Amino acid sequence: MKKYLLMAMAVLAALSLMVAGCGGKEEAKKAEHAKVLRVGTEPTFAPFEFQKEGSKEYTGFDMDLIRAIGKQMGYKVEIMNMGFDALIPALSSGNIDTVIAGMSITPERQEAVLFSAPYYRSGLVVMVQKNNDTIKGIEDLVGKRIAVQIGTTGAAKAESVKDAKVTAFNTNTEAAMELKNGGVDAVINDSPVVGYYLAQGGSADAKTVGDVLEAEEYGIAVKKGNDKLNLCIRKGETQMTALLIVLAAIVLLFTGYVFYLQNLVW
Numbered sequence: 001m002k003k004y005l006l007m008a009m010a011v012l013a014a015l016s017l018m019v020a021g022c023g024g025k026e027e028a029k030k031a032e033h034a035k036v037l038r039v040g041t042e043p044t045f046a047p048f049e050f051q052k053e054g055s056k057e058y059t060g061f062d063m064d065l066i067r068a069i070g071k072q073m074g075y076k077v078e079i080m081n082m083g084f085d086a087l088i089p090a091l092s093s094g095n096i097d098t099v100i101a102g103m104s105i106t107p108e109r110q111e112a113v114l115f116s117a118p119y120y121r122s123g124l125v126v127m128v129q130k131n132n133d134t135i136k137g138i139e140d141l142v143g144k145r146i147a148v149q150i151g152t153t154g155a156a157k158a159e160s161v162k163d164a165k166v167t168a169f170n171t172n173t174e175a176a177m178e179l180k181n182g183g184v185d186a187v188i189n190d191s192p193v194v195g196y197y198l199a200q201g202g203s204a205d206a207k208t209v210g211d212v213l214e215a216e217e218y219g220i221a222v223k224k225g226n227d228k229l230n231l232c233i234r235k236g237e238t239q240m241t242a243l244l245i246v247l248a249a250i251v252l253l254f255t256g257y258v259f260y261l262q263n264l265v266w
Contacts, residue, residue: 035074035075036075036076037066037073037075037077037097037098038078038080038095038096038097039066039070039077039078039079039080039096039097039099039100040080040082040090040091040095040096041058041062041063041079041082041087041099041101042081042082042083042084042087042101043060043081044171044173045062045101045102045172045193046060046193046196046200047060047192047193047196048060048061048062048063048101048102048192049062049063049102058079061120062102063079065119066100066220069237072239073232073236080096083150083170084101084151084152087099087103087221088109088112088113091221091222092112092224094223098220098233099220099221099222102120102122102190103219103220103221104152104153104190104216104217104218105217105219106153106216109221112224113221113222113223113224114221114222114223114224114225114226114227114230115219115221115230116219116220116221116222116230116233116234117234117237118217118219119219119220120192120217121216122191122215122216122217122218123191123212123213124153124154124157124188124189124190124191124213124214124216125189125191125208125210125212125213126138126141126186126188126208126209127176127179127187127194127198128185128186128206128207128208129182129205129206129207130204130205130206132185135186136210137209137210137211138161138213139210141158141161141164141185141186142162142164143162143163143164144161144164144165144184144185144186145164145183145184145185146158146164146165146166146167146184146185146186146187146188147166147167147169147174147176147179147186147187147188148166148169148187148188148189149169149170149175150168150169150170151168152189152190153190153214153216154187154188154189154190155188157188157213157214158188167183172189172197175187176197179206180202187206190216191212194208195208
C-alpha cells in the first residue's frame with residue numbers, strides 16, 4: 001500500500017507543477033510576502049482528515065486537496081487543529097484563512113461564510129450496534145439515545161427526531177465509542193466517515209441501518225468578504241479536477257475506498 005501512496009504523491013507533485021498559480025505573476029509576487037495559508041480542520045473525520053497512529057502529520061483526502069490547491073497558489077499550507085464547532089468562529093475572527101473539514105454546505109453556514117464549489121457529495125447514515133435488530137432506520141429512533149459530533153449536520157438531524165435524547169461529542173471517534181460501550185442506541189454521522197470507521201474494524205461491533213439520509217455536498221469555506229481567496233480556491237479546484245481524479249483513483253483504489261469515487265463532485 002505504501003508504494004501506491006508514494007506513487008499518488010508523485011503524481012500529485014508532478015501535475016501540480018503543470019498548472020498555473022492563482023492570479024499569475026502579480027499574485028505570485030504578493031505570495032512572497034504572505035506565503036502561509038492557515039487552514040482550520042477537525043482531524044478526527046477519517047478518511048477526509050485524520051492522524052495516523054503514532055504520527056503528527058494530518059492526512060486524508062481533504063488534506064491532500066488543500067495542500068495541492070495551496071501549492072498552486074504559491075502558499076505554504078499550515079494545518080490548524082480545532083473543534084468542529086470552533087471552525088467558523090475562528091474563520092470569522094480572522095484566526096484562520098480557510099476551513100476544510102468535510103463541512104457540508106448548508107443555508108445556515110452560507111449566511112456566515114463563503115463556500116467554494118462543492119467537491120464531494122455525501123449524506124447521513126444511522127449506525128447501531130451489530131446485534132441490534134429493532135432499529136432499522138431513523139424512524140425507529142423516536143425516544144432513543146443518539147450520539148452525534150457537535151456542530152455537524154448529523155447533530156441537527158438527530159435534534160429533529162421526536163423525544164430523542166441527543167448527546168454531542170467533540171469527535172466522531174468519541175460518538176462511536178459511546179455506541180460501542182452501550183451508552184447510546186445509535187450514531188448519526190456522514191456516510192463516508194461511518195463507512196471508514198466500519199472498514200477499519202468497527203464492523204465487529206456496529207453496522208448501518210436504513211437508507212442514506214439527505215444528500216449533502218462538502219465545500220471549502222472562507223471568511224465572508226474574502227472574495228479574492230474564494231476565487232483563487234475555486235480556480236484551484238477547477239485546475240485540480242483531472243489531477244484529483246487520478247489521485248483519488250490511485251489512493252482510494254489501493255486503500256479499499258474506491259466506492260467513494262462516485263461521490264466526487266466535478
